[in-house]
Amino acid sequence: MPDISLTMVVLLCLAALAAGWIDAVVGGGGLLLLPVLLLGLPAGTPAVSALGTNKAVAIVGTTGAAVTYARKAPVDVRTAVRIGLAALAGSSGGAFLAAGMSTDVLKPVIMVVLLGVAAFVILKPAFGTAPAPGPVSRRRVLAAIGLAGLGIGFYDGLIGPGTGTFLVLALTAVLHLDLVTASATAKIVNCCTNAGALAMFAWQGAVLWQLAGLMAVFNLAGGTLGAHTALKKGSGFVRIVLLTVVFALVANLAYEQWVA
Numbered sequence: 599m600p601d602i603s604l605t606m607v608v609l610l611c612l613a614a615l616a617a618g619w620i621d622a623v624v625g626g627g628g629l630l631l632l633p634v635l636l637l638g639l640p641a642g643t644p645a646v647s648a649l650g651t652n653k654a655v656a657i658v659g660t661t662g663a664a665v666t667y668a669r670k671a672p673v674d675v676r677t678a679v680r681i682g683l684a685a686l687a688g689s690s691g692g693a694f695l696a697a698g699m700s701t702d703v704l705k706p707v708i709m710v711v712l713l714g715v716a717a718f719v720i721l722k723p724a725f726g727t728a729p730a731p732g733p734v735s736r737r738r739v740l741a742a743i744g745l746a747g748l749g750i751g752f753y754d755g756l757i758g759p760g761t762g763t764f765l766v767l768a769l770t771a772v773l774h775l776d777l778v779t780a781s782a783t784a785k786i787v788n789c790c791t792n793a794g795a796l797a798m799f800a801w802q803g804a805v806l807w808q809l810a811g812l813m814a815v816f817n818l819a820g821g822t823l824g825a826h827t828a829l830k831k832g833s834g835f836v837r838i839v840l841l842t843v844v845f846a847l848v849a850n851l852a853y854e855q856w857v858a
Contacts, residue, residue: 600806606638607812614813618659618820622666623828624777624836625762625784626843627659628652629850631817639806647806650799654810657792659821664789666825667782677739677773678783682790684747685754689791692755693798706855709848712760715767716844719837726770726777727833734773742772746787754791760847762788766840777836778828785825 602610613634621627635648667673719725746768754761765784769775775783799805828836 600640600643600809602638602640607809610634610638610809611813611816614655614659615816615820617656618663618817618822619824619827620820620839620843621656621659621762621788622663622781622785622821622824624781624840624843625764625766625788626760626847627762627817628656629760629843629846631655633850644804646799646802646804650796650802650804651806651810651813653792653796653799654805654807655813655817657789657796658814659817660785660788660792661821662818663821663825664782664785666822667785667829670829671779671782673779673782673786674734675786677734677742678786679790680739681743681747681769681783682787684743685751685787685791686794688748688751688753689755689794692752693795695756709851709855712844712848712851716841716848719841719844723837726775726780726837729774729776729779738773742769745772751791760843761791763840763843763847777833777840781828781836782825 613631617627617631619627620630632648632652635652636645639648668675746765750761750764750768753764762784765787766777766780769780769783770777773780773783796805
């Protein structure tokens with residue numbers, strides 16, 4: 599356990615609880631958890647330790663949410679795993695290129711895309727409120743593997759913030775899922791990408807396991823509660839949380855681009 603105060607440990611655990619809830623409902627829990635870890639860990643702690651600890655915490659909450667969703671939501675686990683394996687490959691490629699590429703050029707583009715997405719969701723209130731009738735075609739599944747798997751997985755490895763939110767949006771649009779089912783599917787995909795990233799961080803010795811274990815308990819509680827909340831409240835509630843997270847992500851990227 600790093601040398602941090604009891605007050606900071608409590609704050610980190612509460613942040614893990616809130617991040618688990620947000621991530622289970624619509625993705626984007628890392629927008630809260632990672633900055634809190636970066637601020638809360640002792641001065642001089644390598645940033646990679648915050649990244650590794652974040653993944654060790656997040657994978658527990660994501661798994662808990664995925665299990666809760668899989669029991670009660672109509673999730674096509676086979677399709678979700680196929681997309682997840684593609685996302686794992688995509689994130690590996692993104693991480694490989696991240697070292698030699700400046701993300702400052704990409705962040706403004708992502709902000710514009712997010713604002714466009716927010717406008718679309720606001721102007722199309724029926725988006726994600728009900729699934730399309732009939733089975734999903736093979737073409738749409740392949741498109742989801744390419745866009746939500748390889749494409750967003752690549753983004754996750756290259757930049758990262760908001761990956762869960764992008765997954766929910768892509769799965770809703772491509773597979774014609776309702777927002778609750780898209781959130782459930784996104785959790786399974788996230789489990790695959792988080793597992794790959796955590797394995798790499800663990801191999802590098804970049805995980806603070808004692809702190810991660812404590813925070814993971816709270817993240818699991820938040821993730822399970824968030825999944826139950828989304829299932830109970832339905833797509834309309836998820837839509838509101840989705841817009842909130844999208845605007846928070848835009849603000850976070852703008853801050854990193856022009857203020858920090």
